[in-house]
Amino acid sequence: MQPAAPEPTPSAFASLARISKSFGGVQALREVSLNLRRGEIHCLVGENGCGKSTLIKILAGVHSPDTGEIGIGNGRHARLRPGDAMRLGIQVIFQDFSLFPNLTVAENIALPSHLENRRRFIRPRHAIRIAAQTLDTLGVGLDLARPVSTLSVARQQLVAIARALPHATRLLVMDEPTAALTHREIERLFQIVRTLKNQGVGILLVSHKIPEIFALADRITVLRNGEVARTGPASEFTPVTLVEAMTGRTPSGRTVPTGPARAHTTPRLRVDRLACRDRLADITFEVQPGEIVGLTGRLGSGRTALAQALFGLLNIDHGRIWVNGKPLEPKHPQAALAASLAYVPEDRLREGLFLAQPVGHNLIAGLLPSLGGRLGWISPRQIRDPSTHWVQRLRIRTPDVASPVDHLSGGNQQKVVLARWLACSVNVLILNRPTAGVDVAAKAEIHQHLREWTARGMSILLISDDLPELLELSHRLLLFHDGRIVAELPADALDADALTARLEAL
Amino acid sequence: MNPPAHKPRAPVPHELILAALILGLALFIGLLNPAFFSRAHLYDLIKGSTVMGLFALGVLLVMISGGIDISFTSIAVFAMYVTSRGLVAVEYQGTVLVAFVISAAIGLALGGLNALFVAGFGLPTLIVTLGTAGLIRGLLLAFIGTEILNQLPAGYARFSRLTWFEHTLPGGDTVGLSPIFLVFLLAAAAVALLLRYTMVGRGIYALGGNPSAAERVGFNVPALRLVVFGLAGGLAGLAGLAHATMMRNANPFDLVGMELMVLAAVVLGGAGIFGGRGTVTGTILGVLLLVLLNNSLILLGIPTYWQRVFVGLILLVATGISAHRENA
Numbered sequence: 001m002q003p004a005a006p007e008p009t010p011s012a013f014a015s016l017a018r019i020s021k022s023f024g025g026v027q028a029l030r031e032v033s034l035n036l037r038r039g040e041i042h043c044l045v046g047e048n049g050c051g052k053s054t055l056i057k058i059l060a061g062v063h064s065p066d067t068g069e070i071g072i073g074n075g076r077h078a079r080l081r082p083g084d085a086m087r088l089g090i091q092v093i094f095q096d097f098s099l100f101p102n103l104t105v106a107e108n109i110a111l112p113s114h115l116e117n118r119r120r121f122i123r124p125r126h127a128i129r130i131a132a133q134t135l136d137t138l139g140v141g142l143d144l145a146r147p148v149s150t151l152s153v154a155r156q157q158l159v160a161i162a163r164a165l166p167h168a169t170r171l172l173v174m175d176e177p178t179a180a181l182t183h184r185e186i187e188r189l190f191q192i193v194r195t196l197k198n199q200g201v202g203i204l205l206v207s208h209k210i211p212e213i214f215a216l217a218d219r220i221t222v223l224r225n226g227e228v229a230r231t232g233p234a235s236e237f238t239p240v241t242l243v244e245a246m247t248g249r250t251p252s253g254r255t256v257p258t259g260p261a262r263a264h265t266t267p268r269l270r271v272d273r274l275a276c277r278d279r280l281a282d283i284t285f286e287v288q289p290g291e292i293v294g295l296t297g298r299l300g301s302g303r304t305a306l307a308q309a310l311f312g313l314l315n316i317d318h319g320r321i322w323v324n325g326k327p328l329e330p331k332h333p334q335a336a337l338a339a340s341l342a343y344v345p346e347d348r349l350r351e352g353l354f355l356a357q358p359v360g361h362n363l364i365a366g367l368l369p370s371l372g373g374r375l376g377w378i379s380p381r382q383i384r385d386p387s388t389h390w391v392q393r394l395r396i397r398t399p400d401v402a403s404p405v406d407h408l409s410g411g412n413q414q415k416v417v418l419a420r421w422l423a424c425s426v427n428v429l430i431l432n433r434p435t436a437g438v439d440v441a442a443k444a445e446i447h448q449h450l451r452e453w454t455a456r457g458m459s460i461l462l463i464s465d466d467l468p469e470l471l472e473l474s475h476r477l478l479l480f481h482d483g484r485i486v487a488e489l490p491a492d493a494l495d496a497d498a499l500t501a502r503l504e505a506l
Numbered sequence: 507m508n509p510p511a512h513k514p515r516a517p518v519p520h521e522l523i524l525a526a527l528i529l530g531l532a533l534f535i536g537l538l539n540p541a542f543f544s545r546a547h548l549y550d551l552i553k554g555s556t557v558m559g560l561f562a563l564g565v566l567l568v569m570i571s572g573g574i575d576i577s578f579t580s581i582a583v584f585a586m587y588v589t590s591r592g593l594v595a596v597e598y599q600g601t602v603l604v605a606f607v608i609s610a611a612i613g614l615a616l617g618g619l620n621a622l623f624v625a626g627f628g629l630p631t632l633i634v635t636l637g638t639a640g641l642i643r644g645l646l647l648a649f650i651g652t653e654i655l656n657q658l659p660a661g662y663a664r665f666s667r668l669t670w671f672e673h674t675l676p677g678g679d680t681v682g683l684s685p686i687f688l689v690f691l692l693a694a695a696a697v698a699l700l701l702r703y704t705m706v707g708r709g710i711y712a713l714g715g716n717p718s719a720a721e722r723v724g725f726n727v728p729a730l731r732l733v734v735f736g737l738a739g740g741l742a743g744l745a746g747l748a749h750a751t752m753m754r755n756a757n758p759f760d761l762v763g764m765e766l767m768v769l770a771a772v773v774l775g776g777a778g779i780f781g782g783r784g785t786v787t788g789t790i791l792g793v794l795l796l797v798l799l800n801n802s803l804i805l806l807g808i809p810t811y812w813q814r815v816f817v818g819l820i821l822l823v824a825t826g827i828s829a830h831r832e833n834a
Contacts, residue, residue, distance in 0.1 A: 083724040098719035100712045102782030115724045121703050
């Protein structure tokens with residue numbers, strides 16, 4: 001069954017041979033070899049922290065490998081520099097986008113190709129032409145003159161993708177390119193990826209989304225703990241064997257379904273005719289204790305605006321809010337927190353965590369008002385004990401509660417944010433794409449925790465584009481469009497295809 | 507269905523607000539003291555903006571690239587004093603242009619020293635320029651000299667007596683615009699073109715916006731830093747020599763202490779304190795507004811130590827506004 005035939009080298013555009021890399025004693029990659037062929041979509045998968053991003057950064061010339069060799073075309077390199085990768089035809093879409101927030105959409109897209117062509121002077125109109133053409137192929141309409149910092153995360157991701165396209169690309173590397181995108185944009189991106197593949201471009205794709213991997217991949221390489229756990233044609237994998245290879249264990253069968261919501265009590269959250277300038281209009285709904293309500297819709301449909309409005313990050317023009325029957329005027333996040341309503345934003349790295357601070361400090365941040373003793377002193381034990389408790393409870397993989405959060409992998413960072421609010425036992429938790437960029441195993445764990453906590457009476461508003469996740473977790477779905485709720489759908493009467501159809505029809 | 511209510515309105519350009527402020531302030535002071543609008547005073551204002559304007563252009567470059575510079579006054583006084591002393595020693599009689607070129611070259615080299623520490627050793631710009639400021643000024647006073655040179659090369663005096671648009675006052679005195687202002691205009695035009703239409707200029711904005719992305723996309727970041735600090739040093743060298751020709755002496759204790767004013771002018775002009783933002787037009791307006799304010803405080807008979815209070819306040823308010831806008 002194992003095709004042991006050596007790879008026909010002529011078609012391999014890039015090959016990584018026995019690459020090792022360590023950071024401060026931590027072995028990120030150990031003897032990893034990878035062949036990337038023209039016209040082939042190669043998926044690189046593995047749990048958070050398995051070394052995927054390091055491997056990509058080596059290809060991009062950001063990191064240099066300790067040992068090993070990079071072969072591009074006919075050349076052999078011990079390391080690449082950022083300019084080299086691009087000149088050799090490698091384009092990388094980074095997980096953090098690597099955009100210039102202060103520059104316009106047009107310049108963000110055009111500058112790299114200017115650099116590639118070694119231009120010395122630029123004409124603004126020329127940049128706009130390049131950008132407009134690229135966005136056209138992507139089928140996306142964006143205001144070219146807007147600074148990137150004013151765009152939503154999803155639009156920024158589109159700009160990052162667009163930036164990689166106007167080049168004589170021979171290898172396109174994408175690190176979780178769909179993490180912030182909605183269904184429609186993902187479909188469009190896949191079409192483009194397939195077109196590029198047919199034009200002979202090699203593609204290396206990092207993804208956590210199993211359906212996405214099987215929809216696109218010709219070949220799959222699984223990394224585990226910095227080593228190649230398995231590699232082969234996609235046809236040799238099934239979703240089960242893939243997860244097995246990633247985690248090193250067989251996935252446990254069925255997940256526990258979400259428990260029933262308790263009706264006929266005071267609603268946890270009641271919102272009546274809420275409106276915010278041009279972002280939200282006439283939003284009315286209730287959430288019962290123990291209920292998970294999914295919020296979905298296209299980009300800018302108002303789902304994130306609602307979360308921000310409830311948490312006091314957006315000024316409300318009119319409408320009323322009650323939490324546990326008590327009126328809430330969310331002028332400020334403090335007011336929302338005092339009413340036991342918390343929000344975990346989409347961009348956990350920039351908005352949800354103190355990255356350079358230890359895990360423990362991040363965990364207890366929500367508890368601080370209740371912790372301080374006389375004169376506001378907090379003893380180290382008051383930090384250590386509750387944080388150790390939560391690290392164990394949510395099985396956060398960290399060497400120590402004193403390690404900085406930015407040393408953790410994405411899934412574990414997300415658990416830290418969750419634990420912070422669980423520790424304060426909030427009544428209403430709003431989660432914005434809680435499992436974006438989180439690997440399957442960690443995702444299943446996070447889902448499990450959410451179910452457990454709703455069984456105890458917590459209510460959750462779940463914003464997501466992950467349709468299986470929405471359907472699996474939610475009791476009901478609220479469909480947003482143009483700042484309004486256009487439909488309320490019971491989750492058990494829907495499947496992913498029906499929901500996709502509903503979203504497409506908007 | 508129901509379209510969203512309205513599109514958010516585009517904000518008023520920063521430059522327009524500044525221009526309006528300058529106009530308003532000028533009218534106000536002109537009403538209180540009609541001498542304000544006299545030709546002599548206007549020429550004085552323009553001349554007085556030159557040194558600060560040259561400094562501000564350099565600081566603008568550094569701030570756009572995401573750094574801060576406080577060594578420019580030390581560089582200026584070093585370049586100016588060494589140039590003047592050297593030319594006096596060789597009894598140079600020629601054109602002042604040579605002096606400008608030498609002074610700018612010395613400034614450029616000292617700016618390169620800043621770049622070396624920032625790009626080569628990855629040190630923060632504030633610390634580096636604080637260090638080089640002390641170093642350069644200390645070396646000047648310890649090794650080059652501490653006396654004020656009053657006998658400057660003849661070219662300096664010829665240049666400073668040169669005036670355009672001469673006009674004879676009723677009393678018999680003549681006033682005119684000093685061509686020193688031209689040095690500033692040329693430098694401003696060059697910096698504006700560099701920032702707007704060259705890849706180096708756009709690279710400086712990119713570097714200020716996201717340094718690691720600038721590197722990943724293939725900008726040569728150390729080279730960009732060399733350009734930024736080199737030009738800032740060169741502009742400081744020009745400013746120093748312009749100052750000497752206007753003062754008709756070379757004083758090694760001059761200029762240092764102006765940092766506050768210049769930084770305030772650049773921030774007031776709309777340069778982002780976190781890098782990546784700023785324009786030449788805004789900077790010129792910021793300089794004009796600050797010079798005007800200083801001048802008018804004098805015209806209104808307000809004691810000079812109040813100037814420092816106002817400038818400090820302006821720096822705080824302008825950075826506050828800048829920070830607020832970047833977080834919005």
